[in-house]
Amino acid sequence: MNGFLAKLKRWTKLKTKSVGYLMMKEPLPQKWVFIVGCYNSGTTLLHNLLGEHPEIGSMPNEGQFYSTQLPRGADYNLPRLWALQPELFYLDENAFSPIDTTKLRREWAFFYNHPNRKILIEKTILNAARTRWLQKNFKNAYFISLFRNGYAVSEGIHRKEKHTMEQAATQWAVSNKILLDDVALLNHHLQIKYEELVENPASTMKKVTSFLGVKELDDSVFRKSFQIHKVDAEITDMNQDSISRLDEHQVKIINEIAGDVMLRLNYRLL
Numbered sequence: 001m002n003g004f005l006a007k008l009k010r011w012t013k014l015k016t017k018s019v020g021y022l023m024m025k026e027p028l029p030q031k032w033v034f035i036v037g038c039y040n041s042g043t044t045l046l047h048n049l050l051g052e053h054p055e056i057g058s059m060p061n062e063g064q065f066y067s068t069q070l071p072r073g074a075d076y077n078l079p080r081l082w083a084l085q086p087e088l089f090y091l092d093e094n095a096f097s098p099i100d101t102t103k104l105r106r107e108w109a110f111f112y113n114h115p116n117r118k119i120l121i122e123k124t125i126l127n128a129a130r131t132r133w134l135q136k137n138f139k140n141a142y143f144i145s146l147f148r149n150g151y152a153v154s155e156g157i158h159r160k161e162k163h164t165m166e167q168a169a170t171q172w173a174v175s176n177k178i179l180l181d182d183v184a185l186l187n188h189h190l191q192i193k194y195e196e197l198v199e200n201p202a203s204t205m206k207k208v209t210s211f212l213g214v215k216e217l218d219d220s221v222f223r224k225s226f227q228i229h230k231v232d233a234e235i236t237d238m239n240q241d242s243i244s245r246l247d248e249h250q251v252k253i254i255n256e257i258a259g260d261v262m263l264r265l266n267y268r269l270l
Contacts, residue, residue, distance in 0.1 A: 024109040026102055027120060029057070032138040033212060035123040036131060037146035038175045039080050040156040042194035045235065046146055047123040048226045049205060055214045056121055057114035064124040066111040069104040073126065080161050082126050083174035089126055090178065091133035101137045119212060128179045135186055143186050144208060145179055148194035149267050150258045151251070152242035159245070165253045173258035180264065193265075198237040243270075 033050075037043045051058035064070045071089060073082035082089050091097055108122070109115045127134060128145075135141045150172045157168035183189045190211040197204045201222045209216050225232045246254075251270050255262075259269055 024106045024115070026105045027057075027109045027112065027115045029120040029140075030118040031120075031140045031142050031212065032134075033119055033121045033142045033144065034127055034131070034134055034138075035121060035144050035146065036128045036179060037125070038128070038148070038153055038172050038179075039125055040153045040160075041146050041148040042197055043123050043125065043146050044228050045226060046144065046192075046197065046208075047121060048228075049201070049217065049221060050121050050208070051113075052221045052224075053119075053209070053214060053217060055117060056119045056212075057112045057117035058121050059108065059111045059113070062124040063108055063122045064126060067104050067107045069099045069101075069107065070124065070126070080125075080157060081163060081167055081171050082129065083171045083178070084167060086129055086174060086178060089129045091130040092182070093132045093136040095133060097133065119214065125175075128175050131179070131182045132185055140188075141186075142188040142212065143183065143190070144211070145183055145189065145191045146194060146197070147176060147191070147265050149239050149243070150176075150262045150265075151246060151254055151267075151270065152239040154254050154258065155242040155246055155250070158250075159242075165250050166257065169254045169257040173261045176261050176265070180261075195237065195239065198235055201235050 033056075035043050035047050035050075047058065050056050059066060064072050073079055073089075076082075076085065076088055078084055078088075108120075112120060131143055135143075150169065153172045154165060154168040157163055157171060158165050161168075163171075183191065188211075190208065192204055192207065202217075202219060205217050205222075222235060225234050255269055262269055
């Protein structure tokens with residue numbers, strides 16, 4: 001399905017569900033907070049944790065699912081593989097884009113649980129390709145980038161989506177390289193790793209809440225179970241389970257495609 005037809009289909013579905021967005025005012029939070037990272041990198045966990053905060057508004061899922069404005073990888077037959085053709089999606093502050101940002105914010109307002117809170121968070125994986133554009137078009141934009149071991153992420157994409165290991169490793173490497181290059185030009189940015197989030201959630205989230213200028217999360221939040229990819233689980237490091245599934249040939253593929261970015265992020269090569 002080409003991009004136009006996919007967008008039309010999504011708009012029809014969205015309109016049927018939520019014509020009420022037409023009555024929504026454009027939200028004006030003190031801060032827009034964008035959570036960015038590759039698939040399977042812990043962005044959903046971070047989003048869910050921040051969604052527990054009484055000063056923060058959130059949506060049930062990625063913002064791309066609640067708007068007619070944002071292109072999706074699936075629109076171009078690239079489900080969870082947008083980085084195989086990044087030129088279709090990449091935007092910086094100088095790029096021309098047909099995205100209507102006012103309409104985008106009003107569509108989102110319909111789905112935020114608390115659209116009037118002073119901080120609104122949004123998590124769309126493809127935003128890794130447009131952080132600089134978001135900074136230009138969203139007042140007081142803050143970014144939290146999340147990185148995870150490339151072996152674990154590549155294995156997860158390969159296993160869950162049935163993509164080849166070459167495709168999975170390319171998705172991790174290219175999306176993270178774009179993100180690393182662009183975050184250097186952001187005014188408000190915090191970088192964390194999946195490993196520190198799952199191993200020390202309280203201390204890691206203290207850094208996040210300090211960055212956002214809000215009070216710390218209650219410790220009880222870290223003992224809850226969260227639904228990640230339709231599975232309820234407590235906060236746990238899943239890296240070793242994923243890496244143990246890789247064979248020698250798969251490790252070699254990941255090293256060849258993603259090794260440079262792995263080293264850039266201080267991950268040890270196998």
